Amino acid sequence: MTPRSAQDTEPFCWCCGRDKPETELVRLGSHPEVGVCLECARWLQRRARQRHDSRHPGPSARLRGGIDAGRDLVIRKGWHRRGLLGALLRRIDRYLP
Ligand SMILES: [Zn+2]
Known part of the structure; x- marks a missing residue:
């Protein structure tokens, strides 16, 4: 897999690097050039929840x-x-x- 960048014209996930249609990407609020696919967004949500749970048992x-x-x-x-x-x-x- 080749590294991706904001200069790529096709939408892609910044987490897994796969090409994705815009409808399957979630954009970051302060950095709208960064999109994460729905599967990776769910993975990130679970990781965030795990970290939260470890701090609030x-x-x-x-x-x-x-x-x-x-x-x-x-x-x-x-x-x-x-x-x-x-x-x-x-x-x-x-x-x-
Ligand atoms: Zn992804």
Whole structure:
């Protein structure tokens, strides 16, 4: 993958580097030249939430930590790529924090 820059004419995600239509990008407020695709925005949101939870521990933070551990296990085992089981796990993941 070649490095991307603001001079590129086609819209792309500044996180994963993939070309994306403008409708699938979220622009940063103070730097509108920077766009992040919806998948990477969700990944960033989860990372921000994990960092927030680590600074503000509590029952809900522990519950979300358990969900994150389950998600990590599924990804590590590759279960999310297994046919019908993978489709079900990916669908469930859409509704998890
Ligand atoms: Zn992306």
